[in-house]
Amino acid sequence: xxxxxxxxxxxxxxxxxxxxxxxANSVESLLLPSILNGILGFVLGSKKMxxxxxxxxxxxxxxxxxxxxxxxxxFGEVVVSTQVIVIKRGAIDSFLLVSLRFFLIVGxxxxxxxxxxxxxxxxxxxxxxxxxxxxxxxxxxxxxLFPLLSKDLxxxxxxxxxRGLTSVILRPSxxxxxxxxxxxxxxxxxxxxxxxxxxxxxxxxxxxGKKPLRLGDLIILTALILQWIIxxxxxFLNK
Amino acid sequence: xxxxxxxxxxxxxxxxxxxxxxxxxxxxxxILVGGASGSGKTTLLLTISGVLSSLLGGWADGSVLVRDxxxxxxxxxxxxxxxxxxxxxxxxxxxxxxxxxxxxTLENLGFxxxxxxxxxxxxxxxxxxxxxxxxxxxxxxxxxxxxxxLASAISHKPYLIMLDEPTASMDPWGxxxxxxxxxxxxxxxxxxxxxxxxxxxxxxxxxxxVLLSSxxxxxxxxxxxxxxxxxxxxxxxxxxxxxxxxxxxxEERDKKRGVGEVILTIxxxxxxxxxxxxxxxxxxxxxxxxxxxxxxxxxGSGKTTLLKTIAGFHKGYSGEIKLRESGKRVFYVSQxxxxxxxxxxxxKELRLVSSRVGLPLEALIEKIPFYSxxxxxxxxxxxxxxxxxxxxxVAWAYKPNIILLDEPTAGLDIGFLNNLFSYIxxxxxxxxxxxxxxxxxxxxxxxxxxxxxxxxxxxxxxxxYKVALMLESIAGVY
Numbered sequence: 098x099x100x101x102x103x104x105x106x107x108x109x110x111x112x113x114x115x116x117x118x119x120x121a122n123s124v125e126s127l128l129l130p131s132i133l134n135g136i137l138g139f140v141l142g143s144k145k146m147x148x149x150x151x152x153x154x155x156x157x158x159x160x161x162x163x164x165x166x167x168x169x170x171x172f173g174e175v176v177v178s179t180q181v182i183v184i185k186r187g188a189i190d191s192f193l194l195v196s197l198r199f200f201l202i203v204g205x206x207x208x209x210x211x212x213x214x215x216x217x218x219x220x221x222x223x224x225x226x227x228x229x230x231x232x233x234x235x236x237x238x239x240x241x242l243f244p245l246l247s248k249d250l251x252x253x254x255x256x257x258x259x260r261g262l263t264s265v266i267l268r269p270s271x272x273x274x275x276x277x278x279x280x281x282x283x284x285x286x287x288x289x290x291x292x293x294x295x296x297x298x299x300x301x302x303x304x305x306g307k308k309p310l311r312l313g314d315l316i317i318l319t320a321l322i323l324q325w326i327i328x329x330x331x332x333f334l335n336k
Numbered sequence: 337x338x339x340x341x342x343x344x345x346x347x348x349x350x351x352x353x354x355x356x357x358x359x360x361x362x363x364x365x366x367i368l369v370g371g372a373s374g375s376g377k378t379t380l381l382l383t384i385s386g387v388l389s390s391l392l393g394g395w396a397d398g399s400v401l402v403r404d405x406x407x408x409x410x411x412x413x414x415x416x417x418x419x420x421x422x423x424x425x426x427x428x429x430x431x432x433x434x435x436x437x438x439x440x441t442l443e444n445l446g447f448x449x450x451x452x453x454x455x456x457x458x459x460x461x462x463x464x465x466x467x468x469x470x471x472x473x474x475x476x477x478x479x480x481x482x483x484x485x486l487a488s489a490i491s492h493k494p495y496l497i498m499l500d501e502p503t504a505s506m507d508p509w510g511x512x513x514x515x516x517x518x519x520x521x522x523x524x525x526x527x528x529x530x531x532x533x534x535x536x537x538x539x540x541x542x543x544x545x546v547l548l549s550s551x552x553x554x555x556x557x558x559x560x561x562x563x564x565x566x567x568x569x570x571x572x573x574x575x576x577x578x579x580x581x582x583x584x585x586x587e588e589r590d591k592k593r594g595v596g597e598v599i600l601t602i603x604x605x606x607x608x609x610x611x612x613x614x615x616x617x618x619x620x621x622x623x624x625x626x627x628x629x630x631x632x633x634x635x636g637s638g639k640t641t642l643l644k645t646i647a648g649f650h651k652g653y654s655g656e657i658k659l660r661e662s663g664k665r666v667f668y669v670s671q672x673x674x675x676x677x678x679x680x681x682x683x684k685e686l687r688l689v690s691s692r693v694g695l696p697l698e699a700l701i702e703k704i705p706f707y708s709x710x711x712x713x714x715x716x717x718x719x720x721x722x723x724x725x726x727x728x729x730v731a732w733a734y735k736p737n738i739i740l741l742d743e744p745t746a747g748l749d750i751g752f753l754n755n756l757f758s759y760i761x762x763x764x765x766x767x768x769x770x771x772x773x774x775x776x777x778x779x780x781x782x783x784x785x786x787x788x789x790x791x792x793x794x795x796x797x798x799x800x801y802k803v804a805l806m807l808e809s810i811a812g813v814y
Contacts, residue, residue, distance in 0.1 A: 145432075145472075216436045216443070240432045244474040252675040255649050259667055260678070260730070261692055274678040281716040282674055289427035292382070295391045297430075297488070298415035298444035 102313030104213040104221035108236070113321045114205035117328050118198040124190065126331035127197040130324045134204035142207025145240070150247035154203065157272070162195035163188075164269060206239075215240045223304045230302045234294055241290075242283065249282050250275075337362055338402055338496055338527050345383045345396035353379045354396075354551045361544060366518060366528045370535040370576055371548035372749040373719055377531035378423075380548065381498050384529070386414040403495050416445060419494035423501040423747070425481040434460060434476070434484050435469040441491045459487045478635040479510050486517055497521055498529045503537050505671070505746040507635045507775040508811035511537055515812050533749040534577045536813055539563070547576070577750040580813045581777045581804045595785060596625030598660060599737055599769060600646070605655035607641050615641050617793040619655070623738060623771060626764045628783045631773045632803055633790035639773035642790070643668055643740040646771065659737070667736035671743040673727035677715040682707065682726065685715050689733045703729045705755075721752035728759065738769045745776045757782045777804035 114134055121127045139151055166188035173186035213221075215237045222233035253275060254264045263271065338361045345354040354376050361367045371377050379388065386407040388394040399406050405413040422428040431437040438459055442452035460466040463483040468476060476484065490497060502514045518541060521528050530538055535545065544558040561567055571578040605619040615638040623629050631639045644650040646657060647668035659665045669676065679685040682704075690697045701707045706722055715726060724744055731739050744760075745753055760783060764770060772779055780787055784800035 214436070215432050216440060220443075234430075238430060241430055241473070244472065245426065248474075249675070252670055252672065255644070255647075255668065256670065256675040257678075258649070259647070260676075260689075260734070262678070277680065278674055278677055278716075281714075282672075285716075286427055289422060289424070290430055291391060292387050293420075293422060293428045293430055295387055296385055296415050296418065296420045297441040298492075301412055301415060301446065302444050303446055 100313040100316070101311045102317055103225055103308055103310070104218040105225035106310075106314040106317050107209045107212055108218065108222060108226070110317050110321050111205040111209040114324065115202045117324065118201045121328050121332065122194070123332065123335050124193045124197065125335060126328045127194070127201060129327055129331075131197040131201040131204070133324070134208060135200035136204070138204030138207035138211070141211030143211075145211055146207065146243045146247075150243060150250060151207070153250060158199040158203075159196060161272060162199065163192050165195060166191035210240060210243075220305070221308075223302065225307055227304070230299050234299055238287075238290060242286070245286065246279065246283065249279055253278050337404070338367070338400075338529070340380075340384060340400050341398045342380075342383055342396060342400065343398040345379065345388060345394065345398075347379075347388070347392060347394040349395065352551070353394075354383060357546075357548070357553045359544065359546050359553065359556055361527050361529070363525045363527060364522050365543040366522055366530065366538065366541050367544045367546060368535055368538050368542040369529065369531040369546045369548060370533060370571075371531075372533060372575065372751055373721060373747075374550075375548040376551035377533075377548055378500055379551070381420065381500055381529075381531055383408075384496075384498065385418050385420055386411055390414075416492065417495045419489035419492070419497045421485055421489045421497070421499040421502060423504050425478075425485040428485045429473050429481060429488070432472055433470050434465045434473065434487075437473065437484055437488050438491050441488055445492050447492070455491060459491055463487045478505070479507070479513070482506065482510055483513065486514070490521070494526070496527045496529065498531075500531055501533070501747065502530060503532060503534050503811075505743060505775075507633075508807045509634055511811040515541065535571075536578050536580055537811060539578065547571075547574075575749075575751050575754075577753075577778075581781060581801075581808050595627040596767065598622045599625050600660070600666075601656070601658040602646070603656040603658070605642075605645065605653060605657065607638065607645050607650060607653045610652065614793060616790070616795070619795045621788060621795065621797070623769050625737070626767050626769060627785045628760070628764055628770045628772065630780055630784040630787040630800065631771065631790060632775065632780070632787060632798075632807065635775075637790045638793065639790055640671075640742055643742055643771060643773055646738075647740055661737050665736060666738045666740055667731040667734050668740045669727050669731050669742065669744070671746060673720075673723040674716055676727040676730055677723075680714055681712050682715055682718070683711040685726070685730070689730055693733045693735070695733050700729060700733060703732065719752075720747045721749070721756070724748065725752075725756065725759070728756075732763060732768070736768065738771060739763070741770060741772045743774055743776075744772060745774060745779055750778075753778060775807065777807045780804040780807075 114130060117130055143151055170187040170191035171185045175183060175185055176189055177184040219233045219237045222228040222236065223230060257264055340357060340359050342354055342357045344352050346352045357380065359367065369377055369380060382388040382392065383396050384400050384407060389396050389408065390411045396408050398408065400408050402417045405417060407414045429437055431440050435456055438456040439452050442455060457466065460469050463486065465480060465484060465487065468480065473481065503511050515537065518528055518538065532538060539562055542562055544556065545562055546553060547555040557567055568578055600623040603620050605616060606614065607616040608614045631642065633639055641650050645653050647666050649668065677685055679688055686697060686700045690700055704726065710718060710722065715723060718726065744756065748756065760770060772783065780800040781804050787798050787800040787803055788795050789798045789803060
């Protein structure tokens with residue numbers, strides 16, 4: 098028998114898990130929820146999202162957070178020292194913190210996206226959480242954008258190779274020059290997507306009655322609460 | 337009944353994009369709105385639909401009556417009365433599957449679940465998408481996405497259907513479909529409004545032609561005027577693409593140019609998708625120095641794959657690709673020029689190119705006629721024609737022997753098109769060869785030294801003029 102749940106419960110789960118990323122400030126407290134949600138999210142999300150994009154996102158984050166750690170938090174005891182680079186404790190901690198937070202947020206989001214149908218998600222957000230149509234639609238539109246982002250990314254890599262530029266992001270300027278076309282194209286799509294939605298009556302949507310909570314909802318919410326408890330206990334023990 | 341009476345309209349307060357536009361139409365009529373890029377055609381659609389003021393923060397004075405409802409005064413009426421088909425289906429399609437896409441409009445407009453499903457099913461069958469209703473939209477071909485955008489725009493049976501540049505990037509088979517779709521809508525008694533700079537594709541169906549220039553209506557023609565010889569000549573003189581291939585003066589299309597030695601040989605090429613599904617079989621041809629070779633064929637026939645294989649970006653192939661000269665040899669320019677840009681201004685973009693290829697900045701600036709006006713603009717904010725031009729200059733700067741252009745004319749008006757053709761011709765005279773993938777008969781007519789037709793995975797050489805005639809005949813121009 099298929100476990101039934103409201104799509105909005107999964108949204109609440111993803112939101113609740115993402116909040117952990119903002120509250121938990123130690124590697125220990127983030128470790129378990131990040132690994133759990135990250136793995137589940139990437140496995141389930143890859144069924145609906147292009148896995149190449151997920152890998153690129155992951156690599157972008159790992160490299161970005163490493164550079165961030167190296168530029169802004171490279172202090173404390175020396176962990177690695179070579180002729181080229183000296184990596185200190187602060188950089189490692191910062192790298193792990195940012196990476197785990199990313200893994201947590203993206204993992205929880207992918208988990209949600211992997212398990213819901215987009216129209217049902219819009220309906221459920223409006224019906225169960227009373228979220229305005231425009232916002233509910235924007236959340237659901239991510240489904241459509243992910244594959245397009247993936248396509249854009251592979252075309253950008255082709256153009257970079259033609260221009261003799263590497264696709265490996267070794268410097269922040271490389272990251273910038275990949276994100277620039279990606280964000281510009283996404284912005285243009287978002288504007289036209291908004292026009293398309295407006296002309297197809299998004300503003301006129303009517304909200305139907307609420308659906309009752311089911312066993313699936315209770316399991317999802319319990320999983321959320323348990324992870325919050327684990328985070329609080331770890332934070333408390335670290336004090 | 338449609339009555340458009342726009343005094344003025346704009347995207348920002350104090351900035352007027354449209355002024356004094358007045359026209360109308362009745363049920364079962366096609367109103368064609370023509371004009372060059374930047375003449376205000378798309379802004380007109382956004383104004384009529386009310387989106388300019390209700391969503392984009394713009395303003396509009398005047399009135400637009402659609403079945404006696406003023407879309408400029410009441411936000412909610414437009415989506416019930418109007419169906420809009422955007423130029424690019426990628427931007428219009430919002431949902432992950434065709435079924436979701438059609439149901440989305442119907443649910444928004446309050447149709448019951450049963451009625452919505454029944455209507456969506458009927459439409460998906462009519463547009464040949466029923467068997468793919470649960471597939472992800474990204475698995476659909478370009479033509480199927482176009483059909484989906486048409487289906488979702490009319491799912492709620494709107495009174496007025498507007499199409500924005502429906503032939504852009506479309507193969508002649510797709511254009512024929514849109515013409516049939518338009519014809520059906522007219523026969524069903526709808527009002528259809530099409531904005532298009534290639535008006536030749538719809539002139540025979542139109543009841544009225546409204547011409548725009550710099551945001552103003554400059555002329556209106558209707559009835560028998562539309563097919564009169566004098567009007568066609570007037571439109572041609574005004575640089576409007578109205579001329580079918582068979583009416584282009586012979587001297588222009590019969591010009592033959594000398595080309596150099598063979599620089600690329602393709603022998604027994606086979607290409608396949610990641611899934612192992614074959615795309616191209618036993619393809620063999622060669623390209624000479626300074627030659628312009630044009631590839632034609634339906635959407636999804638493998639033109640882009642062939643270009644990417646030659647450029648080294650499509651790895652699923654066997655056979656031989658032999659380049660006779662050393663150095664940087666081929667350069668692929670995508671259909672979407674935006675992928676090519678890496679910097680935040682045109683000036684920085686050119687500086688980057690200059691530093692990478694060792695060309696003086698001035699040599700690059702010289703190639704860009706709009707440089708002084710646009711040097712501080714983001715490359716992404718240039719017009720489509722300017723973006724295409726800039727991407728071609730970037731490609732040229734890398735000194736390739738062959739430039740591969742994927743649909744370089746999609747979305748360009750005839751003015752910019754002619755400039756682009758002159759530029760490509762001048763580069764080919766310098767010895768650069770071109771392989772151009774296109775659906776556009778104008779490319780065959782004005783640029784092609786030779787042309788290859790790709791169909792059913794096979795490639796055969798065809799005479800450029802004959803194939804241009806064939807493409808227009810498929811599209812239904814004559």
